[in-house]
Amino acid sequence: MSLETLTAISPVDGRYRSKTKKLADYYSEFAxxxxxxxxxxxxxxxxCKIPLPQxxxxxxxxxxxxxxxxxxxxxxxAQKIKELEKVTNHDVKSVEYFIKEKFEELNISALQEFIHFGLTSQDINNTSIPLSILEADKECLKPLLNEVLQKISELAHEWEDIPMLAFTHGQPASPTKLGKELAVFxxxxxxQLKSLENIPYPxxxxxxxxxxxxxxxxxxEVDWVAFGNHFVNNILGLDRSQLTTQIENYDFLAARFDNLKRIDSILIDLSRDIWQYISxxxxxxKIKKGEVGSSAMPHKxxxxxxxxxxxxxxxxxAIFDHLSVKLPISRLQRDLTDxxxxxNIGVPVSHVVIALNSLLKGLGKIELNQARLDEDLEKNWAVAAEAIQTILRREGYPKPYEALKDLTRKNEKxxxxxxxxxxxxxxxSDEIKTxxxxxxxxxxxxxxxxx
Known part of the structure; x- marks a missing residue:
């Protein structure tokens, strides 16, 4: 069976491929x-630019x-490199051999032993992967996150003057503004996006x-630390970790995943609140012609x-959590679990991208039903009790809280x-009553x- 969207095991490469295909440029095996x-x-x-004598x-x-x-x-x-890997049984060494072949084609084979000179595989992996994350963030993830932020902000401003009954512990509480509640998100x-910007790509x-x-x-005679810093920081645009074992320490990468988890939590909170408000x-x-809400109930x-x-x-x-907990831990100078x-970094990022697209679609479909908001406010005059007892406190009225408590709990409505x-x-005074x-x-x- 050939691999297509209908035969893919993971939904990020199957059902949701249209939403995630751009990420393949950064997180696929090819990438x-x-x-x-x-x-x-x-x-x-x-x-060559040091330059080394040879x-x-x-x-x-x-x-x-x-x-x-x-x-x-x-x-x-890429397929040629995969064929080389069948022989070498080593993915990074196969890349080295592929480039050596290219050097032969360019008639510079005498210099091919300076490909991968002095390096270990993780010098390549631990620069390639953060570079792919940086560029995927720039081209795919951050634009979508900012688009969602912009959409939430637009709705907050659109509804900034709409009063709404608040609910604390699921019970009617002091009123708020719909726009302000969205502005919280x-x-x-x-x-969190500002925090994310401050985390380096190590x-x-x-x-x-x-x-x-x-x-x-x-x-x-070469200052190799300075060279490494220049190569990683200035040429690749990453942030070189100064003290490591054979592999990256992954602490900042873990911090990035933890930050994305917090962003996920905020957006889950938003999704649940909007869901509740719809309920x-x-x-x-907004209804799109031809769409079906339920296979059995036409009204939904x-x-x-x-x-x-x-x-x-x-x-x-869940996957970000595993990444952030597992990656910073390695036995002695290196084990292969990382x-x-x-x-799998592209997997949780893909699910976030799918979610952000869904949120944008959902936020673009909701319409305010102000009559329902007004109805709930009108039904809950009891929430004015806090305001009244506060004014009475200001005026030195004896036991105002207790007076309002008796009123609101004795009357059914x-x-x-x-x-x-x-x-x-x-x-x-009449002035205070007014x-x-x-x-x-x-x-x-x-x-x-x-x-």
Whole structure:
């Protein structure tokens, strides 16, 4: 059976392929091989620019030709490397042999032993993978996250003056504004995105056990730490970890996954709240002609976009959790458990991308049903009790909380009329009574926030 979207085991490559296919440029096996070729070639060019004595006479005009090897890297090239791997049983060594063949074609085979010079596989993997993460974040993940943030912010501003009954512990509580409640999510998401920006993309580059042993032995006159820093930080655009074993420490990578978990949690919280508001009738959903909400109940328009988002974010968080807990732990100077785990980074990222697309679709379909919001506010005049007892506290009225407690708990239903009747029984000035009667569930919504 050939691998197609209908035969793929994972939904990120099957059912949701249209949402995740762009990520294949960064997280697929093809992408990993291409990034490895890119790092190997850029490393060779960097050695030439030191220059090492054996490389000082190379014509710089060959550098763009070498870079074309990875810039024009094809599926056929990747397949050739996979064929080499069948012989070598080593994925990174197969990349080295592939580039050596390219050197022969360019008539520079005399220099091919400086491909992968002094390196271990993890110098390539621990630069290729963070580089792929950086570029995937830039091109795929962060634009979608910012688009969701922008959409939430737009709705918050659109509904910033809409009063709404709040619910704490599932019970009616002091009123709020619909826009402000959405702005809470925008604020939280913005804070976490700023935090994400401050986490570096770490890379290990230092030879077999992180000490530049082979490099220093061969060329002790070269400042290899400075070279490594320049290559990783300036050429690749990553952040070189200064002290490592054979592999990257993964602490900052774990921090990135933990940060993404927090973002997932915020968006799950949003999805559940919007779902609840739809259930309460506060939002309606735009109906697309031809869509079916239920196979049995024709009237239903289910909040499936928010349910889909919640489910995918949950899966992503579970995998991010394993990545952040497992990767920083390695036996002595290196074990191989990180290798297979690293190949799965694209999986949780794909689930996040699927979820973000669902959220954008869902947020684009909801419409305000202000009549329902107003109905709940009108039914819950009891929430004005906090406001009244607060004014009474200000005026030094004895035991105002207890007075309002007796009122709200003895009456089965609190209405505008019963509240106003209660106010008339209070031994306060007419001016204060007038002030209290101005309070309604519709205007007792607190300060107006800037967001």
């Amino acid at each position: 990993l091989i291409k990034y490895r070729v890119r790092v190997e070639i850029e490393y060779f060019i960097a050695l 490389l000082q006479h190379i014509d710089p005009k060959v550098f763009p030709v070498l870079q074309d090897i990875y810039k024009n890297f094809s599926l056929e090239d 925008a604020y939280r998401l913005d804070q 890379a290990k580059f230092g030879g077999a056990t992180g000490n530049f042993n082979a490099h220093f032995l061969a060329y002790p 309460m009738g506060y939002f309606k959903q 328009v289910n909040p499936i976009d928010f349910e889909n988002a919640e489910g995918n974010l949950g899966i992503a968080s 290798s297979t785990v690293l190949r 609190i209405t505008k009329e019963s509240i106003h009747a209660f106010i008339e029984t209070l031994k306060i 002030e209290l009667k101005q309070i309604t569930p519709f205007n007792y919504t607190g300060v107006k926030f800037e967001y």
